Amino acid sequence: MAYGPKIIDHYENPRNVGNFGSQEQMKTDKKIGVGLVGAPECGDVMQLCIKVNEQTGTIEDAKFKTFGCGSAIASSSLATEWLKGRTIEQAEEIRNTQIVEELSLPPVKIHCSVLAEDAIKAAIIDYKKKNGMPVADHDHDHAGSH
């Protein structure tokens, strides 16, 4: 598959690879939200972790680990870049279509951007639940299909 330069760049120099400790540690830390989406047999799994500043409500840091194709890695790498410095509300506004546009993802790879949006939402829900915040029904209004 021939990819555009932005995908290649994120794939070759992925931003913010990592996590904030082991699964167990991240589960108990209230500042951390973890979104784990996808399935190994589908060929992609994304783990997106956010660290939220309790005072300001902004995302201080974001990290990812992804098992998947180049587009999946690039989509999650880009997501971490966009998440940093945003408030939770702003982060919730990220749509997969923006990722598609930014990376010029080919049509067959749109599901990678959908997965990235799902991972963002899942991380936010995890954070909110840990902190007793109300969780809105998360609506699936992606462009493109599963």
Add this chain to the structure above:
Amino acid sequence: MTLKLPVYMDHAATTPCDPRVVEAMLPYFTEKYGNSGSRNHRFGWEAEAGVDEAREHAAKLIGASEKEIIFTSGSTESNNIAIKGAAYMYEKAPAGSRGRGHIVTCEIEHKAVLDPVKRLVKEGFEATFLEPPRDGIVTAEMVKNALRPDTILVTIMWANNEIGTINEVREIGKLCKERGIIFHTDATQWAGKMPVNVDADNIDLLSWSGHKIYGPKGVGALYVRRHRPRVRLQALQDGGGQERGFRSGTLNIPGIVGFGKACQIALAEMESDAIRLGRLRKKLETEISSQLDTCAVNGHAEKRLPHIANISFGFVEGEGLMMAVKNIACSSGSACTSASLEPSYVLKGIGVGDDLAHSSLRLSLGKWTTEEQVDYAIKEIVQAVKKLRMMSPLYDMHKEGIDLSKVEWAHH
């Protein structure tokens, strides 16, 4: 010497044309351009002589006689003529009715065998698709258990194109001979690489291709047995009756000449090539497996072609891996590299889980593969897998002792 990149390790897909083959072909484009069907002038005779010589080389490669060789456009066409041609000729009941006859094949055959068989099933034939065991090898025992009184054709590939495993062709052939059933083998990955003797190996129909054996693309052959038994086929293409009526159409003379030359060279060099490539493949497999945890060689460890390695790497995804080893031209069983978004049906067929099927590489070596290239591939692949595992949430979980099969994944 500096290594020229990218390194080609996809010889099971196609091979470069041998310069000796190209040289043999060239006069047939511009000088000896006649139609071998033209019986009354020199141009036709020259072309015919070229075809005759090629037919001799092709026959000799597989221990057949020249009259048993039908030139085609390649293995796909050879398979179609053999499978459909035999089914229509030996069918038990009138066209269109049910129960026209039973065919035995295997799930992990190439699509060029599976799809003709599936078409026959739609037309009223019945078929058994054998499910190979984990080592990928189709045995005579498996075939025997599938045979029925109305079985008219068995078609089992000699060696598998993805995992390189070798089936019990001679024994399957013997079984078919005893039962009077026509036996076809798709030998695309085998002929020209390993020895064939159609008599000793009990073969009635055999397909192979030029471009897998350092010959040109678009040309291949079908062996059709003429004695004990004389195999008859219903032709699929009507026309001028070339190739004993089995395959009408003006002969691709430069291609056929090149194919013949490739067969001649293959016969002379296959043994030394096989020994050298077997050693290089072993090195590739053992070095990679010793430097990385959780990787598996797919297919039987010993009963396999010397030049095809197929390795799965746990916790990394195939297409991502292919991008990381972009300087090595190879294939992956990953969904993302196929149009269907399904992981390799061959790997699934031998029971490799979807997760490992997604993360496999097929590396196939060839006549001009060097040790230096193999060393480079080992280094690149190990490095790429390590890099991707650093990025893989699954590898983290594995190291933390989490059983991935017990995790509840959000399925898409």
